[in-house]
Amino acid sequence: MESTKVLDAKGLACPMPIVRTKKAIEELNTGDILEVHATDKGSKSDITAWTKSSGHELLENTEEDDVLKFWIKKS
Amino acid sequence: MTQPITSKELASKIVNDEKTLILDVRNTDEFDNWKIEGGNVEVINEPYFNLLDSVDPVMGKLDKNSEIIVVCAKGGSSDMIADMMEEAGFRNARNLEGGMKAWSEHLEPVKLGDLKGGGELYQFVRIGKGCLSYFIESNDEAAVVDASRMIDVYESFAKERGVQIKYTFDTHLHADHISGGRMLAEKAGGTYYLPEKDASDVTFDYAALEEGNDITVGNTAIRVQPLYSPGHTIGSTSLIIDDQYLLTGDILFVRSIGRPDLAGKAEDWVDDLRNTLYNRYKELSDDLIVLPAHYSFAEELGKDGSVSARLADLYQQNAGLQVENEKDFRKMVTENLPPQPNAYEDIRKTNMGKITPAVEDQKEMETGPNRCAVEG
Known part of the structure; x- marks a missing residue:
């Protein structure tokens, strides 16, 4: 999937993946897509819950070799 | 810096039936599935990602002078939120060290x-x-x-x-x-x-x-x-x-x-x-x-x-x-x-x-x- 920006949050523990994701989203424009890579297992449920709570759209998420990837569309 | 609390201290409080006030900052699905309970435990949930800009969402719900134990899955997010609460005027916000993971092992x-x-x-x-x-x-x-x-x-x-x-x-x-x-x-x-x-x-x-x-x-x-x-x-x-x-x-x-x-x-x-x-x-x-x-x-x-x-x-x-x-x-x-x-x-x-x-x-x-x- 095409993304506007890629955020590497691998190796970061909670809460940092969400803190960085939130900051990166704030710097984008509405409709832009942020791609996030993380290794903290908790980020899957947290990013899902955060997108719901903040109104951004989680378009897709995958897991390959312990790396979680998320594509988030800014609302 | 806030003063953390260990699982052992928290367990003693609960076993001794002391009044215990908990702010659980995990996401709501995880909170609903499993949380800290006890006869004299009051617990509220507000996910940490709703508190990143400010702790305002919990301001009216918690007394600034009470001891408040902040809990998350592993202790990272709750540590950050406890510090933010202290800056916002809470006198005794304490991070549960190691979060629910440590709590589960005590x-x-x-x-x-x-x-x-x-x-x-x-x-x-x-x-x-x-x-x-x-x-x-x-x-x-x-x-x-x-x-x-x-x-x-x-x-x-x-x-x-x-x-x-x-x-x-x-x-x-x-x-x-x-x-x-x-x-x-x-x-x-x-x-x-x-x-x-x-x-x-x-x-x-x-x-x-x-x-x-x-x-x-x-x-x-x-x-x-x-x-x-x-x-x-x-x-x-x-x-x-x-x-x-x-x-x-x-x-x-x-x-x-x-x-x-x-x-x-x-x-x-x-x-x-x-x-x-x-x-x-x-x-x-x-x-x-x-x-x-x-x-x-x-x-x-x-x-x-x-x-x-x-x-x-x-x-x-x-x-x-x-x-x-x-x-x-x-x-x-x-x-x-x-x-x-x-x-x-x-x-x-x-x-x-x-x-x-x-x-x-x-x-x-x-x-x-x-x-x-x-x-x-």
Whole structure:
């Protein structure tokens, strides 16, 4: 999937993946897509819950070799 | 910097029935699934990601002068939020060190009583997960029943008291937590007992826990009488200790009864469960003190933090023992059951020795409440 920006949050523990994701989203424009890579297992449920709570759209998420990837569309 | 709180301190507060105010900052699904509970515990949930800009969303809900314990999954987010709360004027926001993961591992020993033959019985309350294990000591010897994975706790307890762990028992093959029984026996040079009917797939050596083969702890002092009581699993075996205590495993709890479905055989085991609860246990002395392997409700914790009840009282009060009609009973224990414990299939495989996950993965597998009862 095409993304506007890629955020590497691998190796970061909670809460940092969400803190960085939130900051990166704030710097984008509405409709832009942020791609996030993380290794903290908790980020899957947290990013899902955060997108719901903040109104951004989680378009897709995958897991390959312990790396979680998320594509988030800014609302 | 805020002053953190350990799981041990928090457990003491809850056991002592002190007023405890908790802000849980995990996401709401995780909170709804599993949270810190206690008779005098008040807990509110606001996910940390809603508090990143400011802690305003919880401002009106919490008193700035009270001690507030901030909790998350592993202690990282709650640490950040506790600091932000302090900056916002909260006087005593404290991070729970290690979060729910550490909380799930804490064991609180509570003395249940002296044994007639000379010796003592302790209950180890795993308050975060509702698991109960037992430590029987007499004449420099000890036995541990339904030991948790944190075997160092029993090892240091034995060392402090100058006793040698000779036996470990599992009342059944557990599905909600990883047993420490085998490892603890191996390290202490003792014998690990498991009911043979639950051990058909295990990959290691064990001694068969069998009715009729009594075991003594401490020379001839304390008699441990196994009693075959199937239903939660086909091998489930209860233990009568010193003619005073009935360790029921996951067959009978204080407020509920065991579920028969965790090995995928609910229909097969319903009759066994009924027979154990409505016949076998009824033949035992009314005055036996029931000591289960789990609890599900904060109200089951007694004033001293232990979980126990007289057998005759449970025949009066426990809802699972009041069902006259067999069909109603079958319905109760096979329909509308709570969700299964987290990772229960892998936990069973681990307890059989079929898989050996890394310690971090074992911790992850044990996340959440025990869910071994038909209610709760």
